[in-house]
Amino acid sequence: MMRSIKGLGGILAALTLAITMGGSAGATSDQRAGTFPTSISLPDGFRPEGIATGPGPFAFIGSMADGSIYRADLRTGHGTIISRGPGTPALGMKTDPHGRLFVAGGTGGDARVVDTRTGRVLASYRLATGPAFVNDVILTQGAAWFTDSTNPVLYKLPLRDGQLPAAAVRIPLTGDLLYGAGFNVNGITPTPDGQGLLVVQSNTGGLFRVDPSGTTRRVNLHGESLPDGDGLLLHGRTLYAVENGVTNKRSAVTVLRLNEAGTDGRVVRRCVTAGSTYRRPWPPSGPGSTSPTPASTPARPPPPRTPPSPSRAPERRSRTVTNVRRSSRSPPGRPAAARTSLASLVTFSVRMVRAIE
Known part of the structure; x- marks a missing residue:
């Protein structure tokens, strides 16, 4: 069974990567x-979750089953597990120019940094001692920042002069954001x-x-x-936000236009994925809107760049998971094989467009 992704627009059409489950690891199909x-x-039972790309023409895919890291060559489709996991998930992931992969550990309450060349674990960090769901990570402002969907904190790894720290800094979240029942802060x-x-707060x-x-x-989203x-x-200033459909059964990528400070944003369009039951016409009327587009033929955002002659993946009917990042994860209990990680594919497409130009 295949969970296909449609209507994400030119940015996704640039390059689509389908991660096939249960096949011969490293084998490719439809390569011309x-x-x-x-x-x-991927290997049987891998349960892919997070994905990151680079340095070089490589993708790194994390296992929600045991935290293993699979490295795939995007030119050939071949790959192998380079780092065996600790038995806890590998969720959100990001790479840096130094060849390091930062991995969020989900229910393990931890984070680790892996060498993208050798698979060696360069550092491990205990972020929480009680219940936790270390979900996503971003590299910015000279640090790696991790979200926790259970606890109202961010975890910061300062990267002074590119050096890994001895320990993480716990930063409590205050102000407008209040944690409640369910799944809280997710992507970052x-x-x-x-x-x-x-x-973004999922619940x-x-x-x-x-x-x-x-x-x-x-952030003022003007009623959205x-x-x-x-x-x-x-x-x-364009923000792509995945809506994973865990509770409302509607999977979509929403495109927003932000102001420079990131305090105000307006929805430009919502691209609903195939199989969604969401049928609201989009966009709504109002400032900044465009002509309504039926949900059956979602609007297509223009790509940030256009690659030379990109190939489009044909639709298949095999057992496939189309892996796009979730840069963040769904709560425990939702079958991993039935999820699609939409943000990773957006990230993957943008970065690959840059890489092949």
């Missing part, structure tokens, strides 16, 4: 001369001006700006929200 492979097979990304952070659909001190301020908000990706 002069094109990128359209699928990458910088503000357009680079002076703060943006986080309320709220988007919040976070100062480095931890003070939060609700991001229900089941998940991964976030910023490109200039």
Whole structure:
């Protein structure tokens, strides 16, 4: 069974990576001369979750089952597990120019840094001692920042002169953002001006700006929200926000236009994925809106860049998970094989467009 992704627009059409479950690890399908492979097979039971790209033409895919890291060559589709996991999940992931992969540990309450070349664990950090769900990570402002969907804190790894710290700094979240029952802060990304952070709260659909001190301020979305908000990706002043459909059964990528400070945003369009039951016409009337587009033919945001002759992945009917980042994770209990990580594919597409130009 395949969970296909449609209507995410030109940014996703640039390059789509299908992660095939249960196949021969490293095998590719539909690879034609002069094109990128359209699928990458993973080991049985891998349960892919987070994804990150680079340095070089590589993707790194984390296992929710045991935290192992699979490295795939995007030119050939072949890959292998380079780092065996500790038995707890590998969720949100980001790479840096030094060849380091920062991994959020989910229910393990930890984070680790892995060498992308050798798979060696360079450092491990205990972030929480009680219940926790270390969900996503972003690299900005000279630090790695991790969210926790259970506890109202951010975890900061200061990277002074690129050096890994001995321990993480725990930063309590104060201000407008209040934790409640359910799944709280999920995805994270910088503000357009680079002076703060943006986080989405899954159970309320709220988007919040976070100062480095931890003070939060609700972003004015002019009556809109991001229900089941998940991964976030910023490109200039355009924010792509995944809605994972955990509670309302509607999976979508919502495109917003932000002001420079990240305190105000307006929804430009909502791209609903295939199989969603959401049928609200989009966009709504009002300032900044465009002509309504039926949910069956979602509007397509223009790509930030156009790659040379990108190949489009054909639709399949095999057992496939289309892996896009969730830069963030769904709560425990939702079958991993039935999830799609939309934000990772957005991130992946943008970065690959840059890499191949």
